[in-house]
Amino acid sequence: MRLGIIIGSVRDGRFGEGVAQWFIPLAQESAAAAGDEVSIEVIDLKDFDLPVLTSATVPGAANKQYVDERVQRWSAAIDACDGFVFITPEYNHGVPGGFKNAFDSLGSEWAEKPVAFVSYGAEKGIRSVEHWRAIVSNFHMVDVRTQLAFSVFEDVDEQGSVAPTDSHADRARALVGDLISITGRLVTTR
Numbered sequence: 001m002r003l004g005i006i007i008g009s010v011r012d013g014r015f016g017e018g019v020a021q022w023f024i025p026l027a028q029e030s031a032a033a034a035g036d037e038v039s040i041e042v043i044d045l046k047d048f049d050l051p052v053l054t055s056a057t058v059p060g061a062a063n064k065q066y067v068d069e070r071v072q073r074w075s076a077a078i079d080a081c082d083g084f085v086f087i088t089p090e091y092n093h094g095v096p097g098g099f100k101n102a103f104d105s106l107g108s109e110w111a112e113k114p115v116a117f118v119s120y121g122a123e124k125g126i127r128s129v130e131h132w133r134a135i136v137s138n139f140h141m142v143d144v145r146t147q148l149a150f151s152v153f154e155d156v157d158e159q160g161s162v163a164p165t166d167s168h169a170d171r172a173r174a175l176v177g178d179l180i181s182i183t184g185r186l187v188t189t190r
């Protein structure tokens, strides 16, 4: 099974990069402990330079065929994964627009796959995750209940680097474990 960890902020100087650097090694450890068949793919939205969705064809009806080469590459990256972790900030009490546009730009690549959430923000990004849970339901994605949340003020050291408490590490392992377990069951039936 291949799990895609998506870094969802594309902002210069993004806090999300620090969250990803903290979370990814833990996720890789948990994946290795689960066995050889689990692999982790890091998918950085910033690498795709996706255009704002303007195509006349609704992505859900595009049969994974897109005119723009950047969207085609994004499609292939998402299609190759069996489950996801969304590393997401909260912007204006909701999901970040760039990440939502990236989600909207595809269709069946997301369908019936599990997704877990790692959020952050001034108030830990909880509202963003609640919005994501509603959004991903449109593609029958299975949202993992266990979630991880960081405060951009409290979960940092004096230099501003991400430095959460030990309970975050335990929670990260539980989140990846739950994602692997649910993905494993869905992979066999999808």
Ligand SMILES: Cc1cc2nc3c(=O)[nH]c(=O)nc-3n(C[C@H](O)[C@H](O)[C@H](O)COP(=O)(O)O)c2cc1C
Residues within 6 Å of the ligand: 009, 010, 011, 013, 014, 015, 016, 017, 089, 090, 091, 092, 093, 094, 120, 121, 122, 123, 124, 125, 152
């Ligand atoms: C456009 C914008 C809107 C924001 N709105 C919220 C908000 O509603 N709630 C919150 O807790 N933090 C909010 N923040 C603060 C962000 O959570 C914080 O800046 C975080 O570092 C953004 O993630 P990023 O740096 O990875 O892009 C907002 C930040 C931006 C840029």
